[in-house]
Amino acid sequence: MTMDHVETLECTLCEAEYDPDQVMYTCPEHEGVAGILEVIYDYDAINDAFDADVDGVIDSQWKYEAFLPVHDDAEVVTLGEGGTDLFDAPHLSDALGVETLVKDDGRNPTGCFKDRASSIAVTKAKRAGRDVVTCASTGNAAASLAGYAARGGLDCRIFVPGDAPEGKLAQPLVYGADVLAVEGSYDEAYDLSVDVTDAYGWYNRNAAINPFQVEGKRTVGHELAEQSAVRGEVPDWIAFSMGDGCTTAGAWKGFREFHELGYVDDTPKMLGVQAEGASAIHDAFHEHGDADEVAETVADSIAVGRPRNTVKACRALEESDGTAVLVDDEAILDAETLLGRTEGIYAEPAGAAAVAGVRQAVAEGVIDRDETVVVNSTGFGLKDTAGAQRATEGVTPIDPRIEEVSALYGGPDPATEGAE
Incomplete structure (x- = not known):
């Protein structure tokens, strides 16, 4: 019934400390x-509890349970998240002009990184x-939370912007969630979810305010550190797309922890990638002043x-001595097809944004x-087929005659074949 390896919750602004055993979201x-x-965390306690067998065999993120902020009597709700492959990507490397590997988190149970x-x-x-969990989402967190709520036997109520992709909304509906489409932006849906949390006492999954959500995301840093150790080389860079910033923060924390505990010899630089139409973190990092609060990008x-x-x-x-870059929507869609045709990995636009950022x-x-460079593909492409349709030229209609194929690709003339 303890969580002794977690020392406290600390405010990132004023360093006030709070009891980690309570349900708490932000510093009052x-x-x-x-x-x-x-x-x-108490890293001495974690180090004592963790079986540091860094062998690259990662069945799920719960290999790192010693690092995760859960009580020792908690009933773990899992669908086998984490443990995603790190692929060599020789054809993508040739196209980008730099040695690139791909960590494909679109292979998580609900098709996205957020399952962690x-x-x-x-x-x-x-x-x-x-009994009730909630969050605001453009689609992926909604589907992810709904799937895990179903697995855990909890009710799930999701707030999404009215223009969220239909394909992403079908998934939480199948999982039995109530999906409430807010006539407004993601940020308005987010504010409403926070108000509802305060009013009803539902458990809020919003990763940017729930301090424990980043801790799940940081397991990707643990995995990358372990996979790098097995390969014998820590990458110079790890690239992630950024929305609220939780994924980049979590991945860095996880990798840094493994380095500080002596499991790996070095750390990578983080490359944060944002769309030009949603550039707030990039602008803050480069001290460009206040960003426009309206976010517009194909990478929903x-x-x-x-x-x-x-x-x-x-x-x-x-x-990490890293940096942030911006890419436009055309570059994101180009990267989606580039990743697909070079390595057979189908990523949604937000996942492909990291490839565009490396380029x-x-x-x-x-x-x-x-x-x-390691590129993390954060979501499976079937999450947003509309983006893929925009990125490609579509199907080629033909009549059911071999002459039509010959007209496209050349080859033998069916009219003369066998005439001799």
Whole structure:
């Protein structure tokens, strides 16, 4: 019944500390959701509990249970999330002009990276005795939370912007969630979900304010560190797309922890990639001033005008000696088809944005051509087929005659074949 390896929750702004055993989202000393909390650990306790067999065999993220902020009597709610493959990508490397590997988190149970956090959310909600879980989402977190809520036997109520992709909304509906389409932006849906949490006492999964959600996401850093150790080389860069900033922050924290504990010899630089139409974290990192709160990009999963985890994301970029780059929607769609045709990996636009970011960083000289990069594809392409349709030329209609095929590809003339 203990969680002794978790020392405290600490405000990222004022460093006030709070009891990690309570359900708490942000520091009350700050208005709104500004006072984001950080989970602080006792790493001696973690090191004693973790079987540091860094062998590359990762069945799920729960290999790292010693690192996760759950009580030892908690009923873990899992669908086998994590343990995703790290692929060599020789054809993509040739196209980008830099050695590239792909960590394909679109292979998680509900098809996206967010499963790493949702498993923690539902586990924590059940332990806290909550019957209803909620979040705001452009689609992926909605589907993810709904799937894990179903697995854990909890009710799920989701708030999405009215223009969220239909394909993504079908998934949480199948999982039995109530999906409430808010006539407004993601940020308005987010604000409503926070108000509802306060009013009804539902457990909120929103990764930017629930301090334990980033901790699930950081398992990708643990996995990348372990997979790098087995390969014998830590990559120079790891690239993630950024919406609220939670994923970049979590991945850096996880990799850094393995380095500080001596499991790997070095750490990578983080490359945060944002769409030009949703550039708030990039602008904050490069001190460009206040960003436009309206987010417009084909990569709906990162269409966030007011990211809540900017502080953690910028800190990850700074601590890792990394940086942030911007890419336009055309570059994102080009990257989606590039990843598909070179390596057979089908990513939704937000997942492909990281590929576009690497291409941009190489062109700008940020990434040297003799360096190594890991790209994380955060979501499966079937999440957003409309984006894929925009990125490709579509099907080619033909009549059922072999002459039609010959007209396209050349070859023998059916009229003369066998005439001799």
